[in-house]
Each structure stands twice: as structure tokens, then as C-alpha cells.
Amino acid sequence: MTQYLAIYDQATPEQQPKLVRTWLKNEPVPFMKQLRRERPIFPTANGTYLALYEDCIEALRQPAVMSVRLYKPKMGDFMLANDLTIANWRDKGIMQAMLNPNDIPRVRAMIGRQCDAALDAAEGRIEAVNRYARKVPIRMVDEYFGFPGPHDPGKPPNDDKMIEWSYANQLDAFRNYPFNDLDNPEQIFRNSRVALAEMRDWLTIYLPRKGASLQQNPGQDDVVARMLKTRFDPALGFDGAALALNVGGLLIGAVETTQQVVVQVIDQLLKRPVQFAAARRHALADEDAAFDPYVWEALRFAPISPFMFRYVEQDYTFAKGTARAHTVPAGTTVLPLTWSAMSDERYFPRPDEFNINRTGVDTFHLGYGHHDCLGRMVATVMVPEMVKRVLRRDSLSAEGAIDFQGTPYPQSWWLRFSAGG
């Protein structure tokens, strides 16, 4: 087995951060296993990595000490860039109420319909990233959230523009940090500003238009309609700008996350014929309760990122009273290796085994703690339904590996199938 830490210790300070990034990209599983055993709290020039489940929880459940300050230059007043403030508490509370959990069965049925429409149109061969995994959430953002892409009245909305806006912002806000070392970070930041400005321009046209149409037809029911129909006391400060900011967040939160999860889960299942066959049986029988655990367990083997990140606001000692206790000074970046946490042998026994019966333990797929995903309930049905509709097709196969085109996100992946549905 490669002795990663010995190699790391002998490398120069310039080489070290690059080595860690490369191993996390190319050999994450054995590297993280070694970290869990030998250096579970791993200080580097990129930040301090936390490899154990308990330490990841410790970081993510303390927003006053481990903050989301790093998101601030990218997201400003949006809830995810603010801890324990009105921008988080008020906005998240309002948006949770708008995303009524009673909608969820209807949302799942709607997603299923959109999935089959995309697959039927493809006639047996589909570029699954753009024509399926990005397309279906964009349709959901239009139909359920009530936020269509730019269009003239009576004309179809521009879904590709929505994909562009969401992508530019996801890439900058979640991946464009020194510890990821993307090429051309300034350009990525500029692209996100252009996308945000275009999206805001469209919302300044669309929201009043939608408000006027609600006067004509107050029976419309989608998330944006609910937001516009609700009267907020001015003392709350949830004004037009706050409303538009949160409508934009619905798009940006929903698309790249979902597409990456759906594509990587299908890939993981295709690589495991036994589990694939079992999952497919449940898919064909429409047994969602039995099917969905295959999806979330598959994601444990290929989550969207190996880590999350937080900024240390004050000196803090992790794992106090244990042999691994370690103090991180204020100003450090901590990188909870949530992928490693979901393979921590104490909480996920035999982590290399595919086991749909892991209970009593949290995963980190949809965040954890104060910034737990706002879209959790939607994602919890959207993702499995999108995977299920693909697995129901006959003779499913992939044409080669997922193509990331040098980016952190899947960009192209061709799937073939014969019929079914």
C-alpha cells in the first residue's frame, strides 16, 4: 500500500498541498483510510483535514466557532453565507414553509413524468448529463418552484440559460477556493458575477410579471406564487430584494448538485451488477421504499465532494480528552472530510461493502447541522426518482466513463438503452 503520509512528510512545503489534492482526486479511498488510521486530524497548508466521523460532526455543528465566512464574498446576504443571523434564520424559516413537505408526493410524480419525457425523446441513446440530469431539475425549478428561464410571454423558457447561470454560480461558490486550486479562479469569479447580474435582470422582469398574473389567476400554486401571495410584515425586512435572492438560490442549489449525484449514482450501480439487478427489480415494481436506499448507499462510494469547508473563528481544540486532540488556531480553514466520515469504520462497519441496511447513522450527502440543505425533502425524492426512471429502461449501458472535461462536475456521459419505461 502506498505510504501517503511518509511521502507527504518527505515532500517540500511547495509540493505538499498539491500531493494532497492529487490523492484526494485520484486515490481518495486508500488515502483517506490511511488518514483515519494514522493522522485523523491532518494540518496542511490547504487547511486542516478532519477524517473521522465525530470530528466532522464537531466542526459542522458549531456555526459560532466554525463559520461559513468563506462563502461570503460569493454569496453575500444569502442564507448559506451567514451563520446565526437574520439572513439565515428568517430566510431559511420562510423558505422551509414555502417548500411545503405535503408537496413531496406530487413533486416525485412530476419528476417521474419529466424523466420519462426526456428518456422517451432520446430513443435509446442519451447524453445523460445535459439532456437528463441537468434538464429534469431545471424543469422542476420551472414547474414546482415557479421559476422558469427567460422567455417572452407565451414562448418556451430558455432552459439552457438557467443551466448556464446555475453552473457559473455553483462552480464559483462551492469549488473556487485555494484548496481546490482550479485553473483561472478570477475568470470563474467574473463569470459568476455576469451570471448573477443576468439572473437578477430576468427576475426584475419576471417577478412583477408573475405578480400581475397572480392578480388574474390567484389559484396558481408553486413556490414563487406562494412567496408573492404571502404578505410579510415590513418589520421582518423580507423585502423584494430578499425575495429575489431566495428565488435565485432555489435554482443555484438544485441543479449541479442533483446532476452530479444522479450521474455518479447510476455509474456506481452499473459497476455493481448484483446490486444493480436488485435495485432494478424494485424500480420496475415501483417499490420506492425498497429502491431508494440503493441510491443513497451508492452515493457513499462517490459523493459530490470529499470534503466541506469552514473558517475557524476562534482557537479551538478538536477531540478534547482523546489522544488525537488537536488545536486549530483562529483563521484556519477546516476541511471536514465528509466522504471519509461516511467510511469511518466505527459508524459504517465494513465501509467497503455495499450495505443498504445502514441505520442509526447520519450521512453528509445533504449537509449537516446549521446549514443542512434547504432542499433536503425535494432532493430526497428527486434524486432516487431520476435514478429509478433510468434503471427501468431495458439493456442499460454506459458508453465509457463520465467525462468531467477537467472540471469538478460531470459534463458529458452517453447512456444507451433499448426500451422499457
Ligand code: HEM
Ligand atoms: C441532490 C441534490 C442536493 C445536494 C447533494 C445538496 C447538497 C447540499 C449541501 C452539502 C449543503 C450544505 C453546504 C454547507 O453546509 O456548506 C446544502 C445546503 C443548501 N442547499 Fe442543497 N443540495 C441538493 C439539493 C438542493 C435543492 C433542490 C435546493 C433548493 C431548494 C437546495 C438548496 C440549498 C440551500 C439554500 C442550502 C443552504 C442552507 C443553509 O444555509 O442553511 N439544495 N445542500
